[in-house]
Amino acid sequence: MELFLLFLFFLLMVFFCFFLYSFPLSFKLKEPISKLQLPPGKTGWPIVGETLEFAAMGRNGTPEKFFKDRMSKYSQEVFKTSLLCEQIAVFCGPAANKFVFSNENKLVALSWPSSAKKIFPSSNSSTKLRAVALTLLKPDNLHKYVAIVDSIAKSHLETQWNFQKEVNVLSLVRQFDFTAACRLFLSINDPHQIEDCAKPFEVMAAGIFTLPINLPGSSYNRGIKAANSVRQKLLGIIKQRKGEVMDKQLVHDEDLLSLFLTKPDENGKFMSEPEIADHLLAALLASQDSTTASITFTMKYLAEFPDIYDEVLKEQRSIAQEKIPGEPLNWKDLQKMRYAWNVVSEVLRLVPPVQGNFREVLTDFTYSTFFIPKGWKIYWTPNSTHKNPQYFSDPEKFDPSRFEGSGPMPHTFVPFGGGSRICPGKDFARVVILVFMYNVIGKFRWEKLLPDEKTVVLPIPLPAKGLPVVLHPH
Structure with missing residues (x-):
């Protein structure tokens, strides 16, 4: 259905866009193109550019091939392309990563594709979200969250995993992650209310990085409708919490929603309810997809590597032996999970949950002799270094020992980005991942039902069938 809609869209638009496609920069640049050396590369088909090829490699589970092929073809670590209807310069390699991370709000600024704006109207206004997130995720709160997430994980495993012979890991981990995010961001505990938000949320997430074809039946159209549905549910929660704040009833001072309602910006202005709903959508999306993928692929x-499982189990049991029966995990326990985190780090290297991010060029600049025009988008990706043998020997091998000692060289391992825009939730993700792994490993071994299950990246990596496994309780 979607391919048919896309074909019709081409027929309608290709004639009108051909002239603009042929001269995409002639109206933007102050100098003739002949005097400027743009990065090498193609911009592909009118409108869609190289999006279809990029998506096809993701569906094949090899998103890094898109970048590797072009880096090899042009012998450069910067090239141009067009993705999601955007003119883009792709920056690859550790030097390029460092350049992008160190020039935030100088030459570039965080940006989403324009296609995302119909789903997240406030997608580019992330300063407030980041500031509040940093307040929420300060060390004292993170320490407190360990016990809360531990309680959520134990309850989830008790109700959803115990007494099951087979489970679909992706489905259940997604449920756990969304429950934890709703509890910590919104102080929602009602499972029916959580489930009511979770169903349209998955549809919304699937539509964000698809072609912006807003026709009935397309993923993009379904994503917009689902986002509106989740937004309305959140607005109801926001109004109720706002009333509690005004009536000085019990308020959850340290959840994300209460911080949005009670913390004005530097000018003393409070966010509107629709702005809060958009920012909550973004926070829920960021917290769920990355941790869901990380936990699923760790499992x-x-x-696949029972010897590594045994080493993690040995570490976990040594921690459990030091605890009083029934005592929840705490921050110090997580610091002892060094080998477990090396395992997770190797998963993040091989299957980074965030495939990259966009920046908007704020002013013309030159990088590696190439002219990068104002208004273009820059895209950086961990896929340009994580599987590059120049930085990781035998890169397809699963080897947690890479992260012992000093670990990888700077700007080569970037699952959370870097610089001033490094993901503010990286430590929160670590808490959620390690706490869940501690609990599930303490209860079960498991084996894959589909030994050759394919990985797809749409846009986050997922096992094609959700990783069905057989559980073996200890």
Whole structure:
């Protein structure tokens, strides 16, 4: 259906866009193109550019091939392309990563594709979200969250995993992650209310990085409708919490929603309810997709490498032996999970949950002799270094020992980005991942039901069938 809609869209638009496509920069640049050396590369088909090829490699589970092929073809670590209807310069390699991370709000600024704006109207206004997130995720709160997430994980495993012979890991981990995010961001505990938000949320997430074809039946159209549905549910929660704040009833001072309602910006202005809803959508999306993928693929690799599983189990049991029966995990326990985090780091290297991010060029600049015009988008990706043998020997091998000692060289391992825009939730993700792994490893071994299950990246990496496994309780 979607391919048919896309074909019709081409027929309608290709004639009108051909002239603009042929001269995409002639109206933007102050100098003739002949005097400027743009990065090498193609911009592909009118409108869609190289998006279809990029998506096809993701569906094949090899998103890094898109970048590797072009880096090899042009012998450069910067090239141009067109993705999601955007003119883009792709920056690859550690030097390029460092350049992008160190020039935030100088030459470039965080940006989403314009296609995302219909789903997240406030997608580019992330300063407030980042500031509040940093307040929420300060060390004292993170320490407190360990016990809360531990309680959520234990309850989830008790109700959803115990007494099951087979489970779909992706589905259940997604449920756990969304429950934890709703509890910590919104102080929602009602499972029915959580489930009511979770269903349209998945549809919304699937539509964000698809072609912006807003026709009935397309993923993009379904994503917009689902986002509106989740937004309305959030607005109801926001209004109720706002009333509690005004009536000085019990307020959850340290959840994300209460911080949005009670913390004005530097000019003393409070966010509107629709702005809060958009920012909550973004926070829920960021917290869920990355941790869901990380936990799911950690379980995949532990099933494939029983010797590594045994080492993690040994570490976890040594921590458990020091605790009083029934005592929840705490921050100090997580610091002892060094080998477990090396395992997770190797998963993040091989299957980075965030495939990259966009920046908007704020002013013309030159990088590596190439002219990068104002208004273009820059795209950086961990896929340009994570599987590059120049930085990681035998890069396809699963080897947690890479992260012992000083670990990888700077700007080569970037699952959370870097610089001033490094993901503010990286430490929160670590808490959620390690706490869940501690609990599930303490209860079960597991084996894959589909030994050759394919990985797809749409846009986050996922096992094609959700990683069905057989559980073996200890």
